[in-house]
Every structure is written in structure tokens, then in C-alpha cells.
Amino acid sequence: MRILLLCHAFNSLGQRLYSELGALGHLVSVEFDIADSVAEEAVDLFRPELIVAPYLRRAIPASIWGQHCCLIVHPGIVGDRGPSALDWAIQEGAKAWGVTVLQATGELDGGPIWASESFPMRVARKSSIYRHEVTEAATRAVLKAVDRYATGGFVPTPLDGADASVRGRARPLLKQAERAIDWQRDVSALILARLNAADGFPGVADQLFGEPCHLFDGWPEDTLRGGTPGDVIAWRETAILRATVDGAVWIGHVRRQQPATSLKLPATQVFAAHLATIPEAPLVSEANNRAPAGRSWQDIRYEQAGAVGFLHFEFYNGAMSTRQCQRLRTAWQWATERPVSVIVLMGGRDHWSNGIHLHSIEAAESPADESWANINAIDDLAEAIIRSDRQLTIAALQGNCGAGGCFLARAADLVWARAGILLNPHYRNMGNLYGSEFWTYLLPARVGVEGARAIMHNRLPMSAVDGVAAGMVDACLTGDPDAFRIDVARRAAELAAAPDLAGRLQSKCARRQGDEAVKPLATYRAEELAELQRNFYGFDPSYHVARYHFVHKTPNSWTPRHLAIHRDLGWSVPQ
Structure with a gap:
């Protein structure tokens, strides 16, 4: 089918549904909900057979839902209504929650129900629950609803026909007075x-x-x-x-x-x-990067199980500042001196890495200078991983990964991704940023020159399955986060105990020496930084403008053409 995703922004849930629906063979186009007239124009151009709204901040106009089936993804249980569904559930300590896919009508969140899914709640930040439980439940519910629509004959359940004993209720916007x-x-x-x-x-x-x-x-x-x-x-x-x-x-x-x-x-x-x-409270065991007893805030920690070391880095939203890159590199170097034969870079639960820290860069006295310092710091980290010769290295992607974070992961010998995560291995959306992290060395070696060119120009999210198919990812493992970590630990232990480990490390060193003889890492880095110097200090301000709009969350004024395929000049409705 032709499916139009109508959304306020192309967030993680929208990207996941885009990937899942496309993998099923549907032709998917995206339109940002900027104004009624813009949405109406998109519908006229694309002539969708179904409209799915994974993330909206206002109602779909009657001119659209009155003529087309529009499925709204609501992050709440059946009967829950209002703009703060997940906020209320977390603040009030709900033990279970869910996602409902309902049809748009003139009544906000009150239309007939096409599908719903539930999940147990955990104590966590809203952003984390949204990226995990809500996204997984929403994906299941939307795919179920789309299948029901495509098959035909399904009659959605009116809201007043739902079981009143487990039904939610209408609740207003959660205001600051109630959050205080x-x-x-x-x-x-x-x-x-x-x-x-x-x-x-x-x-x-x-x-x-x-x-x-x-x-x-x-x-x-x-x-x-x-x-x-x-x-x-x-x-x-x-x-x-x-x-x-x-x-x-x-x-x-x-x-x-x-x-x-x-x-x-x-x-x-x-x-x-x-x-x-105010006194500083360094971790008692910070010198060896081990987790302290009890719970405490710690963005970098190290664990060891036999011959396998696990380096965790829980950076907020996956952004890595200059100092965070420097600290992680110090932790990495320390880990390589431990008596381990395999090191696993675990990243964080919600994000592995999204590259340089755009907010800290924007807040700097000289964003250009801070951009330069940050990219050099993450390059130092990537180079340290690439040059490691005493351990087999693994990047275990528990969460989404974007921009330079994708190539920082690829600096490891192996990349294992959790099913359901998304990769955005490109830089161009940030004002045609060229990028670094040795991508010009790492990516073509994995996917070929043409494959690298396609990935870098595609500007679209890549699922873990697609990453394996493209050669960017070595393995796609289970989608359950806890089971993923268990599987990663088991596989890493098997590699550490494998009789061919010494031979693999020798081959790794020989390959690195051969690559260095052909073209040194320093040359790749210098070439990438020469391009980035133009991004940061050159006459074209595109990177600085794009970064400003990104960190200040400037409302979208148009939908990028790589998402809105219906706005391509050569677009025509398939027969």
C-alpha cells in the first residue's frame, strides 16, 4: 500500500515505523504536520491508501480524516485521552501501560480502536520508556492495524465498547504546578x-x-x-x-x-x-572505572567477567562532549591494560552514541573552536579503538546510534546490534557536515566504495537487519534489551575462549599493518579534518545554521525531499 506518515517530527518511533513498513513492501512517504493546507497538499500528491500518525501535537483536520482512514498512535492504554498520557502514568507509578492505535475522528483520542498493546512499566525516564516499551508496543500495534486494514473486513471497536474495568480516562495536560x-x-x-x-x-x-x-x-x-x-x-x-x-x-x-x-x-x-x-564527589573507585557499591550517578563504568571486559558509557541522548570523549578514551586505554582478551563497548541502554555534543558546541564561546576540539577528541577515541592490538573489540549496540557514533562503533572489530534499534550512518542532515571518525577508512572497507557512497548520501534510518545486509553490522541479535545483554556476554565469552583467538588477533594486526602501509590512518584523518575545517570555519554557514535549528528545536517549515517522496518533481502515483 501507499502509506503516508503524518508527523510533527521524524522522531525515533516515526523512523522505526518507516523502516518496518518499508521492509514489508509498503511504499512509505513522510510529511511533517506544519499546517492543514500543507498536509492536504501532501494527501493530494501522494494519494495514500492509509495515513498513519505516529507523533502529532495537534488534531488532523476533518478535510483529511473525513476522506481517508487515519490511524493515530496514542501512547496510552485504551480509553486514555489527553496530551500527557505517558507523563501521568510515570508520575503516578502505573504498574502497566500500553499503546492504542485509533482512528481519527472529530473527538480527540476518542475514535474507534484498531489495535492496542500493553507492557509492564519500569522505573525509568520518560524518554527511555518511549524509546523501548512504547516504541516496541507501538510497532506491534501499528503493524497489526495496517494488516487488518489491508486485509479488509475488520471493524474497529468503538471506545465505549471497550472493557470499562481496564479502560483509561481523559486527563488534561500535566502542568508544572502538578509536577512541582x-x-x-x-x-x-x-x-x-x-x-x-x-x-x-x-x-x-x-x-x-x-x-x-x-x-x-x-x-x-x-x-x-x-x-x-x-x-x-x-x-x-x-x-x-x-x-x-x-x-x-x-x-x-x-x-x-x-x-x-x-x-x-x-x-x-x-x-x-x-x-x-561545593565539594566534588569523585567515585571512590574511579581510578579503575569500576561501578561503586549501591546506586549512584556514573556515566562511564567498567565490568569484567573472566577474560571479557565491558565498558559502559551512559551519555545523555548519546551526545559525547570533548571531555566525555577524552574520559572515555582514558577508560578505554585502562581497559586494554586489563588481563582480558575481549573488550565490549556497551554504550548506554537508550543510545550507543550519536557523535559530537551539539548542545555544548552551540553554548560555547566559539562554536567553531568547540566543534574542532570535539571532533578531534572523538577521533582520538576512534583511533585508539582501531589501533588496539591485544584484544578483540566489539561494539554492542543496545540503543540507537547516529552520525559519528555509527563510525565510532565500526572502529571495533565486530558490531552487534539489538533488533529494533536504528542507525543513521550519515552526516549530511547536519548542514552537509562531512564527518570524521575515520569513516572514509572504515566504511568502504566494509561495504565497498559504492556502498559507502550510497549510505552516506541516503540520509535515511537503517534498521539492524538492513545494517547486516549492507555489511555495516556483523550480527543482529535479539530485540529484548535484557536478553540482548545476556547474549552479548555469552558470545563474547565464547570468543575469548575460542582456540582460534590468537590467530584472529594475529590476522587483525597483520591487516592493520597492511592498511597502514597502503595509506596511514593519519592521512585519512587529515583529509577528513580538512573537509571539516571548511564546515566549521569556511564561508558556507550551513552546519552552524543547521546546528542552531537542531538544538533550539526550531519548528519545521518544510519536509526534506528524501522523506517526502511525493514532492519529488518526477513523482507519479504507481498504477
């Missing part, structure tokens, strides 16, 4: 629930050092105590620790309320001047 934290009364678990429910957007309105701001990225703390509830009592790398009535919680990111253009940034970066008199 009372530091003098609220316990840590309640504070974390409110931070989790507001994570990503809109954050919790509060004050730090007497300055109004929004709080994000909360983490539990089991050991450190002291101070008056609400006070900042310690800091570590990018996060600050605030006392509560029964302990303390970490705050990883904040955004000043004024000026209105303020960015969400690491808390210690925003309030650096105020932390001069």
Missing part, C-alpha cells in the same frame, strides 16, 4: 518519579542557587547524605547532587528559564561558577 517538587517534604522516590515523567520535555520547573530553571536527567543516590533538603551538596563531572528529606538525588541536566533561548545542558556546565564552594 517540594524539597522540604518529598522523598527521593517521589522526586525521581516527577523528574522521570518530565524528562526530555518539558522538565520540572524549579530553582537552583536562587535561579529559575528546569530540571532533567534524575538519578538515585544510595550512599551520599547531608545538607538541608534542596541544597546542592556535591557534584561529579556533569551532574550535581541535591539533598532530599531521606537522602539525595542527582540532577544531570538543567535549562535556565531566562533567557528563553537557553539550552538544556549538563548541570555543572550551567552552574559552574556556583560550584566553586
